[in-house]
Amino acid sequence: MSTYDRSPAIIKKRVRKILTSPVTPSLEKCEGNKTVRYLAFLCTGHGRCGGWGDRQEGLVFAYVLSRLLHRCFKIVMPQPCSLSKFYQPNKVQWEPDNETLDPPTQNNTLDTSHYRFKDLNVLYPQTVVYFRGYADLYALFVANPHYIKQIDTWTGIRDIQDRFFWSWNQLMKPSASFLSKVENIIGRDFLIRKGVDVDVLKHERPKAPMCDVRKSPLICAHVRIGKNPNVPKDDVFTSVKLADIPVLFEFMSSKDTSGDALFFIATDYINVRIQAYNYFKGRMVDFGAIIDHTDRPTLGSDQCGALEDALVDQYLLSLCDVLVLCRSGFSRMAFYMRNSTDPVYIFEHGVVRLYDE
Secondary structure, three states, rough: EEOOHHHHHHHOOOOOOOOOOOOOOOOOOOOOOOOOOOEEEEOOOOOOOOOOHHHHHHHHHHHHHHHOOOOOEEEEEOOOOOOOHOEEEOOOOOOOOOOOOOOOOOOEEEHHEEEHHHHHHHHOOEEEEEOOOOOOOOHHHHHOOOHHHHHHHHHHOOHHHHEEEEEHHHEEEEEEHHHHHHEEEHHHHHHHOOOOHHHHOOOOOOOOOOOOOOOOEEEEEEEOOOEOEEEEEEEEOOOOOHHHHHHHHHHHOOOOOOOOOEEEEOOOOOHHHHHHHHHHHHHEOOOOOOOOOOOOOOOOHHHHHHHHHHHHHHHHHHOOOOOEEEOOOHHHHHHHHHOOOOOOEEEEOOOEOOOOO
């Protein structure tokens, strides 16, 4: 017998508010400031940075930390290709120019052991300091005597979901080429319905998409299998098994109360995509995403193309009317990106249930 929450989704659509000052940090004046100092998120080929979800979490924490230290924020992440191909700076100019930043060294890279007690600007007086990490370490600063008063005023970002949503919208907006690719998959009408700013596409005529979602519900799930023939270098992942996949599909079908929903599955294993095709047939949204691991790529793979497709996968997940996560940072960041406070679900150990952090 399948196991899932059968309660109807009767909660009205609720849109998240992008919070502004005084409940969130204010921006530093960076351009034209000769005394400016920087904090840069560092992810280069020298050591692992984690998968895309890990990188997002570390990047967003680094941005909040830059506000706490009153430093201007930059992103140094050239591999597998420039992030600005897919996301452009929104309210924060995070792209470094070649002459702005001193190179990273052991002396100007932050040590997490100091986060609870030290004044980091005293400990690291350099003009440029780097953060290399892939976790949200905000809790380490909450009791730091040097920052507690400032943090107490940031009431709007105490919750990690609010913190991520605010930060991501400060930092990122989809590039024209990235949004055009999304439009090719699901159509401009759906993007507008979801409140996406399509102004960057105004000079292009709307394209006939692969799947014209329009007003149809889009029901989605992320299925991470872990180490498999498509991502042989990934870790073993035990919370989702192939034998349990029909439970997920049955749950997704149960959420199609109107009978005209479309279905999307983001996954790291082609066999899951094939199962979804066989189950949902012509109602499946698919663009043939390249499957690879951002941090542990397969030799000879199209790493830049795989990153782009992973970002498209995640962006689509963030727009879905019904979203089912798995126990993965990639899933969780898609949830944090959503411009909605509707409930989401999680699929693990053969059960689908409401997700509650």
